[in-house]
Amino acid sequence: MEFKEAFYKDPYSTEHDAKAISCIPGKKGYEVILNDTIFYPEGGGQPSDRGFLILPGGERLEVIDVKRSGEDTVSLLLPAPVPEGAEVYEEIDWDFRFSLMQNHSGEHIVSGLIHSEFGYENVGFHMSDVITIDISGELNWEQAMDIERKANAVVWKNCLVNIMFPSEEDLNSLEYRSKKELSGKVRLINIEGADSCACCGLHVKHTGEIGLIKILSLIRYKGGVRLEMVCGKKALYDYENKQDSVTEIKNLLSVKPDEVTDAVRHVIKESAEKSARIAGLNSRYFDMRVQELKSENDIIFTVENELDGIEIRKLCDRLNKSGKAGTSVVLAPAPSVKKDGGETGGETGYLYVIASTRIDLKAAAKTLNEQLNGRGGGSKEMIQGTFFSDLGKIREAVQSLSAIISAT
Numbered sequence: 480m481e482f483k484e485a486f487y488k489d490p491y492s493t494e495h496d497a498k499a500i501s502c503i504p505g506k507k508g509y510e511v512i513l514n515d516t517i518f519y520p521e522g523g524g525q526p527s528d529r530g531f532l533i534l535p536g537g538e539r540l541e542v543i544d545v546k547r548s549g550e551d552t553v554s555l556l557l558p559a560p561v562p563e564g565a566e567v568y569e570e571i572d573w574d575f576r577f578s579l580m581q582n583h584s585g586e587h588i589v590s591g592l593i594h595s596e597f598g599y600e601n602v603g604f605h606m607s608d609v610i611t612i613d614i615s616g617e618l619n620w621e622q623a624m625d626i627e628r629k630a631n632a633v634v635w636k637n638c639l640v641n642i643m644f645p646s647e648e649d650l651n652s653l654e655y656r657s658k659k660e661l662s663g664k665v666r667l668i669n670i671e672g673a674d675s676c677a678c679c680g681l682h683v684k685h686t687g688e689i690g691l692i693k694i695l696s697l698i699r700y701k702g703g704v705r706l707e708m709v710c711g712k713k714a715l716y717d718y719e720n721k722q723d724s725v726t727e728i729k730n731l732l733s734v735k736p737d738e739v740t741d742a743v744r745h746v747i748k749e750s751a752e753k754s755a756r757i758a759g760l761n762s763r764y765f766d767m768r769v770q771e772l773k774s775e776n777d778i779i780f781t782v783e784n785e786l787d788g789i790e791i792r793k794l795c796d797r798l799n800k801s802g803k804a805g806t807s808v809v810l811a812p813a814p815s816v817k818k819d820g821g822e823t824g825g826e827t828g829y830l831y832v833i834a835s836t837r838i839d840l841k842a843a844a845k846t847l848n849e850q851l852n853g854r855g856g857g858s859k860e861m862i863q864g865t866f867f868s869d870l871g872k873i874r875e876a877v878q879s880l881s882a883i884i885s886a887t
């Protein structure tokens with residue numbers, strides 16, 4: 480690696496004149512090699528740049544991908560061909576690139592501090608919406624927050640980020656982090672007082688440009704930990720999203736921002752208490768219904784407008800166990816009538832639970848679902864689902880259940 484491309488010479492260059500050297504059609508598009516480029520090819524954990532290539536006629540081609548296709552060559556994947564020898568103009572998506580630089584440099588600081596404080600290595604690094612770092616040893620959240628504070632102190636000191644190409648001799652005497660054994664020319668990213676690491680990625684000039692480093696999560700992973708973090712603009716966006724969430728919750732609960740956690744705990748406790756109270760009332764209601772409901776031809780049939788799917792199951796179970804009828808059928812209007820994942824255009828439906836000690840419901844379910852445009856099933860003793868049919872037809876079908884069974 481000779482580090483001679485334009486993106487290395489000036490990582491802050493956003494526009495650039497270049498000349499097309501070759502253009503080869505491939506499966507995903509045209510692979511174009513320029514005499515030099517400011518488009519960074521994917522590497523060292525850093526994704527490739529995005530942007531446009533502008534042709535002499537003014538046509539703007541979106542750069543689909545950038546890859547290193549040889550030791551000294553970088554190829555741009557484009558949706559259309561570029562004539563060989565054409566004078567072209569490169570424009571990179573600077574917002575995207577600068578964010579990557581902020582995040583990559585921030586990651587070095589965090590990994591460097593973890594290395595110097597705990598001796599752990601960064602053994603995996605991935606950049607997408609957030610940065611993921613796998614660390615070779617265990618850290619707890621408090622230790623991670625301590626690292627975060629120290630990393631931000633490095634940001635505020637606005638330290639110089641030095642790119643060095645030490646000689647092989649000098650390299651032997653230098654302390655630096657590296658994921659693999661290196662030979663030949665090594666590119667070291669040195670952040671004053673924080674880190675020294677072999678890396679081929681692009682970085683900010685001064686740590687102040689990182690803006691903010693925020694660790695988002697920490698989980699145990701492969702004998703160490705996996706950290707998720709964001710830097711710079713991504714950290715600001717993350718703060719904005721969280722601020723919006725807290726504001727919405729505080730408004731919904733009419734409390735001050737610092738009272739949100741206690742208020743949510745209170746709502747959860749209150750809700751659990753109400754659920755317990757409803758369960759108690761339901762139980763008494765079910766007892767009442769078991770007393771009230773009458774069997775007709777060995778079937779109890781009831782529509783419970785106020786109950787949900789779980790409650791009708793409990794009522795049906797209780798009716799069945801009472802022994803008042805061989806078969807109990809409990810229905811409730813379906814809350815939102817959807818079929819096959821889509822709206823059914825106003826089709827009415829009923830949730831059903833049927834329990835029986837007399838007939839094989841597993842066999843009956845198929846026939847009932849066919850007759851009543853339904854879905855669902857269960858065991859020999861109990862079935863549940865939804866019928867998309869009117870009440871009259873459901874009642875009729877259920878009353879002839881015994882006949883259906885004897886016919887099948």
Ligand SMILES: [Zn+2]
Pocket residue numbers: 523583587677678679680
């Ligand atoms: Zn790096």
